[in-house]
Amino acid sequence: MGLIPNFKTLATRSPWLYRINAGSCNGCDVEMAVTALIPRYDVERLGCQYCGSPKHADIVLISGPLTVRVKDAVLRLYEEIPDPKVTVAVGVCPISGGIFRESYAVLAPIDQYIPIDVNVPGCPPRPQAIIAGVAKAIEIWRERL
Amino acid sequence: MSNQLMILLAVLLFPGGVFALVLGLALKGADRRVAARLQSRVGPPLLQPFFDIIKLGFKRTLVPEVASETVFLYAPLIGVISMVLAAALVPITAVYTPAPAIGNLLVLLYLLMIPGVVLMIAGSASGSPYGAIGFSREMAMMIAYEGPLVLIAAAVAIRTGVGMGGTVSFSLSDIIAYQQTHGSFLLDPVMWPALAAFCFFYPANIGIVPFDIPEAETEVLEGPLLEYSGPTLALFKIMSALKKVVVLNLGIALFLPFAPENWLLALVVWLVKMLVLMLVGVTALRVAIGRMRIDQAFIFFLKWPLLLAVASLAVVVVV
Numbered sequence: 001m002g003l004i005p006n007f008k009t010l011a012t013r014s015p016w017l018y019r020i021n022a023g024s025c026n027g028c029d030v031e032m033a034v035t036a037l038i039p040r041y042d043v044e045r046l047g048c049q050y051c052g053s054p055k056h057a058d059i060v061l062i063s064g065p066l067t068v069r070v071k072d073a074v075l076r077l078y079e080e081i082p083d084p085k086v087t088v089a090v091g092v093c094p095i096s097g098g099i100f101r102e103s104y105a106v107l108a109p110i111d112q113y114i115p116i117d118v119n120v121p122g123c124p125p126r127p128q129a130i131i132a133g134v135a136k137a138i139e140i141w142r143e144r145l
Numbered sequence: 146m147s148n149q150l151m152i153l154l155a156v157l158l159f160p161g162g163v164f165a166l167v168l169g170l171a172l173k174g175a176d177r178r179v180a181a182r183l184q185s186r187v188g189p190p191l192l193q194p195f196f197d198i199i200k201l202g203f204k205r206t207l208v209p210e211v212a213s214e215t216v217f218l219y220a221p222l223i224g225v226i227s228m229v230l231a232a233a234l235v236p237i238t239a240v241y242t243p244a245p246a247i248g249n250l251l252v253l254l255y256l257l258m259i260p261g262v263v264l265m266i267a268g269s270a271s272g273s274p275y276g277a278i279g280f281s282r283e284m285a286m287m288i289a290y291e292g293p294l295v296l297i298a299a300a301v302a303i304r305t306g307v308g309m310g311g312t313v314s315f316s317l318s319d320i321i322a323y324q325q326t327h328g329s330f331l332l333d334p335v336m337w338p339a340l341a342a343f344c345f346f347y348p349a350n351i352g353i354v355p356f357d358i359p360e361a362e363t364e365v366l367e368g369p370l371l372e373y374s375g376p377t378l379a380l381f382k383i384m385s386a387l388k389k390v391v392v393l394n395l396g397i398a399l400f401l402p403f404a405p406e407n408w409l410l411a412l413v414v415w416l417v418k419m420l421v422l423m424l425v426g427v428t429a430l431r432v433a434i435g436r437m438r439i440d441q442a443f444i445f446f447l448k449w450p451l452l453l454a455v456a457s458l459a460v461v462v463v464v
């Protein structure tokens with residue numbers, strides 16, 4: 001095994017997370033921001049860290065059905081995240097629109113606009129599921145480094 | 146010639162450069178792990194800061210359209226170089242004495258200012274409004290804490306100088322030699338005001354809660370660092386790791402440099418001191434209290450640490 005693959009494996013132990021709220025009801029955001037960080041689940045074990053700036057992010061967690069209003073902002077934010085990056089859609093909203101699916105103001109499914117790598121269904125998903133989604137995203141991220 | 150070689154080695158290998166970097170990152174890892182334990186979480190592995198740096202090496206660097214590119218990219222480099230130099234300036238008792246040409250407290254004070262200035266330059270060069278807020282906050286903090294620091298340094302220098310039969314001595318090796326024979330300043334009541342002022346100064350200088358106001362993640366999204374990504378961000382992380390080593394070591398050199406004569410033992414003692422200072426002085430502090438507002442911190446610094454520092458200078462001159 002060469003030096004670079006070794007370093008890549010080490011690098012995957014430091015995935016920094018960034019949350020994009022694409023019009024979510026905040027249920028998923030609370031699960032991501034709070035529950036996954038409490039002592040019981042603690043995503044920092046995996047080296048994860050929530051960062052305030054999209055430019056520091058590796059794994060993007062998107063929640064919400066992508067409302068018409070936030071579409072441009074979300075797409076711009078997504079561009080700001082440096083490659084290599086992985087996208088995780090949290091909740092059923094990004095998949096189908098969830099409880100908002102028939103609304104005129106909603107553009108779900110989100111993967112028409114942004115490539116989604118991992119889906120974590122649930123309304124909201126359990127913290128274990130979110131952490132499993134992040135773990136899956138880390139595997140995908142390893143291949144892109 | 147060999148003298149210059151020694152200085153070069155000191156800057157690049159030990160105690161500056163590689164050694165200081167590894168130590169700084171390891172201390173940061175210990176800090177994060179213990180902080181997590183204090184919050185009854187599991188916490189990241191001890192080597193986490195190393196992983197972070199390696200990871201950042203694989204990311205792209207994005208330069209904002211409105212940024213001034215040259216300044217934006219080279220600012221962190223200047224910060225790292227200044228801290229590598231600074232790490233080679235501070236002696237370690239019985240292990241390392243800097244060459245007389247560089248081991249001077251005044252030079253160190255100037256070098257210690259550079260990371261703050263670099264953050265200000267980086268924040269304004271990035272063209273982001275959050276960077277600009279970070280800039281103004283960093284400037285306010287520097288105005289607030291530089292005064293006490295200079296007075297503390299003067300108090301220590303006068304105490305040493307007078308003790309050695311002169312007037313002032315800004316040579317760091319003299320300061321340590323004096324304390325080795327006469328006992329550490331930690332146990333000298335005359336120096337306690339200066340020590341107290343230093344205890345207020347260092348959290349502000351290394352940018353931890355309650356004084357990490359310029360880089361507050363939750364308010365200004367890490368301010369000056371907001372627009373940095375990839376290797377340039379890694380340089381900032383390296384700079385702050387080195388700075389922690391320099392500032393903590395400065396504290397040790399000024400106030401508690403006692404160590405055995407044997408260099409190996411002395412090195413172990415020094416490492417233990419660094420670790421204890423990091424865990425008690427940094428980790429416990431940042432877990433225990435919340436962040437101040439910039440106006441509160443500014444007024445606080447112009448009151449207590451400045452008062453203590455002036456008092457310490459007065460006491461030292463009188464006694």
Ligand code: SF4
Nearest residue numbers: 025027028091092093
């Ligand atoms: S999936 Fe459910 S909890 Fe999550 S944002 Fe949509 S409606 Fe809210």
